[in-house]
Amino acid sequence: MRRHEQIAPLLELLAASPGQPWALHLLGPGGIGKTMLMRYLASDLFAEENAMPPFAVARVDFDHISPDYPVDRPVQLLTELADDVIWNASADVSERQLRAFFASAESVNAATVDSPLSLDHPLVTTTVSLFAEYLSMLPAPQVLVLDTCEELAKLHPVGSEVPAVTRTFELLHDLWDKCRTIRVVFAGRRYLASSGAGWGLPRQVTQQAVVSLAERKYLRLVQLKGFAAADAEKLLSKPHPVTRAATAPPTSAVRPAHRNLAGTTRS
Ligand SMILES: Nc1ncnc2c1ncn2[C@@H]1O[C@H](COP(=O)(O)OP(=O)(O)O)[C@@H](O)[C@H]1O
Numbered sequence: 001m002r003r004h005e006q007i008a009p010l011l012e013l014l015a016a017s018p019g020q021p022w023a024l025h026l027l028g029p030g031g032i033g034k035t036m037l038m039r040y041l042a043s044d045l046f047a048e049e050n051a052m053p054p055f056a057v058a059r060v061d062f063d064h065i066s067p068d069y070p071v072d073r074p075v076q077l078l079t080e081l082a083d084d085v086i087w088n089a090s091a092d093v094s095e096r097q098l099r100a101f102f103a104s105a106e107s108v109n110a111a112t113v114d115s116p117l118s119l120d121h122p123l124v125t126t127t128v129s130l131f132a133e134y135l136s137m138l139p140a141p142q143v144l145v146l147d148t149c150e151e152l153a154k155l156h157p158v159g160s161e162v163p164a165v166t167r168t169f170e171l172l173h174d175l176w177d178k179c180r181t182i183r184v185v186f187a188g189r190r191y192l193a194s195s196g197a198g199w200g201l202p203r204q205v206t207q208q209a210v211v212s213l214a215e216r217k218y219l220r221l222v223q224l225k226g227f228a229a230a231d232a233e234k235l236l237s238k239p240h241p242v243t244r245a246a247t248a249p250p251t252s253a254v255r256p257a258h259r260n261l262a263g264t265t266r267s
C-alpha cells in the first residue's frame with residue numbers, strides 16, 4: 001500500500017535545491033514500515049509512479065555491516081553502496097571510474113590491516129573522491145539509503161556519543177562536499193542528532209533513544225506513524241494474499257489497539 005504521507009517528504013528531499021537540507025532521517029519504531037518504504041524508494045517504481053526522471057539509488061542496511069566498520073574498514077560503507085548502485089544505462093566511462101574506486105578502496109583495506117586509517121588519510125580521501133566522481137556521472141539526485149541505523153550503536157553504552165555514527169556522518173559529509181547532488185536517507189529507531197533542519201530533541205526523550213548529540217543542520221527529521229485508520233481498515237479487509245479468502249472487517253477489539261499505535265490519528 002502506498003502511504004502518501006511517507007512518500008511526500010522523500011519527494012521534497014529529491015527535489016531540494018542547493019542550500020536546502022540534503023539528508024532526511026525517517027524515525028520510527030520497529031515494524032512501522034521503514035524498510036518497506038526504503039525498498040520502494042530504491043525500486044524503479046518510485047520514479048515511475050511519482051512522475052520523476054530515473055535517478056541513481058543505492059541502499060544498504062546496517063543489519064549487514066558491522067558497527068566496527070569505521071575502524072576496521074573505513075570505506076566499507078562506500079563499497080557496499082557502490083555494489084548496490086543500480087544503473088545499467090550508463091557508458092564505459094562510469095565503469096572505468098567504478099573500477100578505479102574499487103582499486104582505491106582495496107588499498108585502504110590493505111593499509112588498515114596494519115593500523116586504522118583516519119578519515120583524512122590521503123588513501124581514504126582519494127577513495128572518497130573517486131566514489132564522488134563516479135556518483136557525479138550518474139543521473140542526479142544520487143540517492144543513498146541507509147537503513148536500520150540503530151545497529152551502528154549496537155556495541156555502545158547508552159548515553160554517550162557513538163563513534164560509528166559520528167564517523168558515518170563525517171564520511172557522508174565528505175562525500176557530499178565532493179558531489180553536491182547526493183541525497184541521503186537514514187531510517188532507524190533512534191535520533192541521530194540533537195538538532196537538525198527545523199527540529200530539536202523533544203524534552204521527554206530518553207538517553208537510550210539518542211545516539212548522537214551533534215547538530216546536523218543539513219538533516220531533516222520525519223517521524224513515521226502507524227497507518228491512518230482508513231488505510232488500516234482497507235489493508236485489514238483485503239482478501240488473504242495467498243488463499244484469497246475474504247477477511248472479516250476489524251473488530252471492536254482491534255480498533256482501540258490501532259488507535260494507540262497510530263498516535264495522533266483517530267478513526
Ligand atoms: N506500506 C505498507 N503496506 C503494507 N504493508 C506494510 C507497509 N509497510 C509495512 N508493512 C508491513 O509491516 C511489516 C513491517 O514493515 P518494515 O518495513 O519491515 O518495518 P520497519 O523497517 O520499520 O521495522 C512489513 O513486513 C509489512 O508486512
Ligand SMILES: [Mg+2]
Nearest residue numbers: 034035147148
Ligand atoms: Mg526495518
